[in-house]
Amino acid sequence: MKHNTLSQKTNTINKQLVMAFFVAMMLIGTAFTKANAATTTTVNSNAVALFKEAYKNVSKVTWKTTKLFSKASFVQDGVAMEVFYNNNDGSLIATSKSISFTTLPAAAIKYISKNYAAPNYTLKSCIEYTNSDNETSYYVSVEGTKATKVLEVSNNGSVSVFKTIK
Known part of the structure; x- marks a missing residue:
């Protein structure tokens, strides 16, 4: 039962991430929806470590953080990408690219x-x-x-x- 609740929460966060991404694209760079407007300035250290391990050869990374997740935006091999991490434990939630x-x-x-x-x-x-x-x-x-x-x-x-x- 606990697993189902965690899966449901992860699915909800995933859908919020997708919508946050598209709303951001459509509203001239606004990074997050009102539902995720509360921000923090600290990115989970585990998320930063996971990102650095997975994306060793990228530069000009921009981090945005909300109460639910942190998002790293960058360009890799000419492709705009974003990687989302859970703020509680720094675990990977999803990646997206154009x-x-x-x-x-x-x-x-x-x-x-x-x-x-x-x-x-x-x-x-x-x-x-x-x-x-x-x-x-x-x-x-x-x-x-x-x-x-x-x-x-x-x-x-x-x-x-x-x-x-x-």
Whole structure:
């Protein structure tokens, strides 16, 4: 029972992280949503150690910290990346990086191209999101005339609406 509660909390944090990331991208660099607005200035030392071990050859790392997590933003091999760590114990929560639309699974490319095409929608961003269990999913932001939609794409190419932002 305790494991399920921990998994549910981790899943909630993961979803908050994804939404924080997309909101940040869409709102001109605002790093966090109001729900995560309380910040602290200290990054968990275990998180810093894990980051330095995993990303030895990166520079110009920017850290942002909220009450739930710390986020390291940086560029590696020309790709914008973010790594999220739990503030309680410094453990890895997830990584995300910008990707090209053409690297999504073929079924997703076909579905999104058909159902979210111009002129009704404009592709804004594609993100590869990998959680601490090494499970990867993709998030695609498309802007429509009435709302922006964040689409979640599975590894097999199925697409669902993760969030609609009006």
